[in-house]
Amino acid sequence: MSISIMNRKWVSALITVVIFAAVIxxxxxxxxxxxxxxxxxxxxxxxxxxxxxxxxxxxxxxISNASKLYRETQTLISEINDxxxxxxxxxLQVQLKTDDQSWKTYKVGYFGNIESDDxxxxxxxxxxxxxxxxxxxxxxxxxxAWTYQGGSYYGSWSDVAxxxxxxxxxxxxxxxxxxxTFSEAFVDFAGSxxxxxNMTFEDxxxxxxxxxxxxxxxLMLNVMISENGNEYRNLRFQQASNxxxxxxxxxxxxxxxxxxxxxxxxxxxxxxxxxxGTTYYGTKKANVVSPWSEEIILTVPSWSKASxxxxxxxxxxxxxxxxxxxxxxxxxxxxxTRAEFAAMAVKTYEAMSGKTAQSLSVSPFTDCDDPxxxxxxxxxxxxxxxxxSYAPDENINREQASVxxxxxxxxxxxEGWTLPTxxxxxxxxxxxxxxxxxxxxSEYAKDSVYFMAxxxxxxxxxxxxxxxxxxxxxxxxxxxxxxxxxQALLIAVRMTENLK
Numbered sequence: 001m002s003i004s005i006m007n008r009k010w011v012s013a014l015i016t017v018v019i020f021a022a023v024i025x026x027x028x029x030x031x032x033x034x035x036x037x038x039x040x041x042x043x044x045x046x047x048x049x050x051x052x053x054x055x056x057x058x059x060x061x062x063i064s065n066a067s068k069l070y071r072e073t074q075t076l077i078s079e080i081n082d083x084x085x086x087x088x089x090x091x092l093q094v095q096l097k098t099d100d101q102s103w104k105t106y107k108v109g110y111f112g113n114i115e116s117d118d119x120x121x122x123x124x125x126x127x128x129x130x131x132x133x134x135x136x137x138x139x140x141x142x143x144x145a146w147t148y149q150g151g152s153y154y155g156s157w158s159d160v161a162x163x164x165x166x167x168x169x170x171x172x173x174x175x176x177x178x179x180x181t182f183s184e185a186f187v188d189f190a191g192s193x194x195x196x197x198n199m200t201f202e203d204x205x206x207x208x209x210x211x212x213x214x215x216x217x218x219l220m221l222n223v224m225i226s227e228n229g230n231e232y233r234n235l236r237f238q239q240a241s242n243x244x245x246x247x248x249x250x251x252x253x254x255x256x257x258x259x260x261x262x263x264x265x266x267x268x269x270x271x272x273x274x275x276x277g278t279t280y281y282g283t284k285k286a287n288v289v290s291p292w293s294e295e296i297i298l299t300v301p302s303w304s305k306a307s308x309x310x311x312x313x314x315x316x317x318x319x320x321x322x323x324x325x326x327x328x329x330x331x332x333x334x335x336x337t338r339a340e341f342a343a344m345a346v347k348t349y350e351a352m353s354g355k356t357a358q359s360l361s362v363s364p365f366t367d368c369d370d371p372x373x374x375x376x377x378x379x380x381x382x383x384x385x386x387x388x389s390y391a392p393d394e395n396i397n398r399e400q401a402s403v404x405x406x407x408x409x410x411x412x413x414x415e416g417w418t419l420p421t422x423x424x425x426x427x428x429x430x431x432x433x434x435x436x437x438x439x440x441x442s443e444y445a446k447d448s449v450y451f452m453a454x455x456x457x458x459x460x461x462x463x464x465x466x467x468x469x470x471x472x473x474x475x476x477x478x479x480x481x482x483x484x485x486x487q488a489l490l491i492a493v494r495m496t497e498n499l500k
Contacts, residue, residue, distance in 0.1 A: 039063045039092070044140050044161035046133070061094070061140050061161060076146050076153065086149040093154070097139045098131065099166075100213040102241065137164035139215035141276070156284070157276040160215040172216045172275050176290035178205035180221065180269045184248070185296050187265075189304035193329040195260055197225070197235065197267060197298075198248040204240070208271050208290070212241040217275040217287070223251055224268050227261040227300075232268070237281035240271060253300065259325040262302035262318065266295045305331040310486040317489040320496060322347045324372060332486035335479050338382070339392035341401060341488055343372035345381050348492045349408050352500065365390040380419040381407045396488075397481045399445040399468035402458050405491055406448035409499055429454040435466040442468065457494045 044061050073090060080087045095103040131138065139162045144155040162170065184200040204212075211219045221243065223236040236251040243249060253260045270293065272286035302318045314332065317323055324343035327336075336344075346357050357375040364377070368390040376382040377390075381404050384390045396404075406427070410417045414425045432453050435441070441449055449466060452458035460466045470476040483491075 039142050039144060039155075039158045044138070044163045044167075046163065059138065059140075059163070061142070063092075063142055063158060073146065080146065080148045080153075085151075088147045088149065091145045091147060091152075092142050093145050094140065094142050095157075097215060099137055103141075131164075133164035135165055137162055137166040141215075159276060160217075162215060170214055170216050173207060173211050173214070173273055173288055176205070176207050176211075176271050176273060176288055178207065179291040179293045180205075180271060181293065182269075182296070185267070185298070187253070187298050187300050189329050190250075190252070193304055193331065195253045195300050195329050197223075197251045197253055199223075199251075199269070200248045201243055201245055203245060204243065205271075205290070208240060211273065212239075212243075217273055218279060220272045220274065220279070220286075222270055222272050222281070225253065226266040227255075228263045228265070230261075232266075234281050235267065257325075260300065260328060262300050262323075262328065264297065265300050266297050268295050269293045302328055303332045304329050305333055306486050307333055310490060313490045313493045314486060316493045320351055320493065322351055322489060322492040322496070326372065327485055327489070330485060332484065332489070334485055335395040335482040336485045336488045337393050338390065338396050338400075339368065339370050339373050340485065341396045341404065341483070342376035342382050343370075344488050344492055345404050345408055346372050346375045346379070348405070348495050349379060349381070349411065351492075351496055352408070352412055364388065368392040376404075379407075379411055380417070381411070383419060395479065395482045397469040398458065398466065398483050399441055399449055399481075401483045401488065401491065402448040402452045403445050405457065405495055406451055408495065409451075427451045433464070435460055436464045437466055437468065440468050440471060441466065452491075455494075455498050457498060458491055 044059065046059055077087045093105065095105050097103045139160050141157045141160045143157045146153045146155075160170070162168075180201070182199045183202040184198070186198050187195055188198060190196050208219065219240040221236070221238055221240050222234070224232040225235040226232045233255070235253065236249070253265075255261075271290040273288040274284055275287045302323050303314065306314055310332070322344065324340070324347050326340045326343045349355075350357055357379055359371045360374040360378050363369040363374055364387070365373075365384055366388045370392060373382065373390060373392060377384075382390070385394075407419070407422075410422070410425060410427075417425055427447060429451050432450055435449075435453075438446075445468065449458070449468065453460070453466070467481040470479070470481045475481060
């Protein structure tokens with residue numbers, strides 16, 4: 001369908017036609033007040049009055065504009081300008097639906113001013129195909145949009161106007177009597193290693209089923225989560241009409257910091273009705289809510305995969321809070337990167353020192369601004385592969401791991417130690433027998449390798465070999481000398497236990 005907009009008292013030329021695909025909301029308390037500023041839908045009617053032909057040829061939607069709209073628009077325009085955006089205009093956004101189909105957004109038009117107290121706008125809708133109103137129902141709703149360079153702010157939807165077979169039958173629900181019930185609920189890990197909550201609905205309460213496509217408003221599912229006894233936060237907020245019976249609804253468990261807490265979680269859900277149309281979590285108060293579901297209590301592990309032999313020490317690493325967000329939910333059998341290892345080394349320093357590492361405001365590297373890497377750099381645990389490059393995604397080898405963890409020890413035990421003054425500080429330990437591949441260990445790393453081996457923190461791989469680094473294409477391809485994530489966490493545990 002295409003839409004043109006005409007005004008009966010203050011005809012304003014249609015400047016342009018746009019389709020809004022993204023919603024950008026201001027979050028200041030003042031701006032949120034405009035959420036409640038909505039036009040009033042008066043009438044949806046067809047221009048064809050022929051009784052012999054009931055199919056739609058042209059629809060008209062009459063709406064009225066609140067008398068305070070012009071004044072409050074000026075305030076919002078000032079706010080937009082104060083934020084450094086360029087105000088472009090006030091427009092109307094229209095959504096239509098036929099019968100139980102989903103709402104669809106159509107084109108909107110810009111207006112110059114809205115000043116009159118009794119302004120009535122007439123939106124003319126030209127369907128692409130005729131619909132018989134004896135067997136179908138068409139619904140419409142509108143809302144204001146204050147557009148600015150880069151986005152727009154939206155007011156609330158109007159009430160819904162209808163024409164056709166069931167135009168007078170829909171009503172706002174007075175209650176939602178039953179709580180959500182799930183046939184299955186569990187946690188697993190997405191392909192990226194992030195934990196996700198899965199819930200399956202085999203059926204919905206009758207009052208929910210009856211209102212999922214009710215044109216008078218929007219029925220939402222609100223899912224909340226509490227990690228380790230913390231306050232509940234929103235986990236998922238979506239239209240109930242999108243629930244597919246018998247199919248798992250997946251909810252990412254990441255928080256606002258794009259991380260998550262392992263351990264015990266509680267999850268609950270309820271249905272919420274919002275009169276007037278689509279809403280966004282936290283921007284409006286629900287008109288009707290169902291009871292909360294029973295709390296679901298689950299355990300969220302800190303990793304998606306690990307070797308059985310590593311589990312006892314990995315559990316220690318978890319309890320000692322040595323697992324950084326970089327490794328949460330990951331497959332720990334995989335090789336660890338330089339960025340991941342730096343984050344784990346920082347966790348080890350913090351656990352052993354009782355201090356919080358400080359990051360840098362400006363990164364010295366052109367390829368990395370990871371805060372944990374910058375903390376490690378600030379402490380002297382890591383440096384780059386050059387003055388301007390860190391190579392955060394490269395895998396770390398066993399001799400590099402030895403050097404980084406030895407630096408953690410030096411920071412904690414040698415007063416005044418810094419990376420530039422490192423040659424002035426000597427480690428005291430009983431030298432182990434040389435590894436058979438000792439000639440392959442880089443000269444700068446030898447002291448650290450044997451210090452780690454002497455303290456049973458980083459041992460050889462068997463047959464008196466240390467495997468310090470990959471030296472052939474075959475070794476590189478197989479990751480012969482790569483440290484794995486679980487090996488790195490075991491190193492962190494042994495550091496905290498053996499070198500207190």
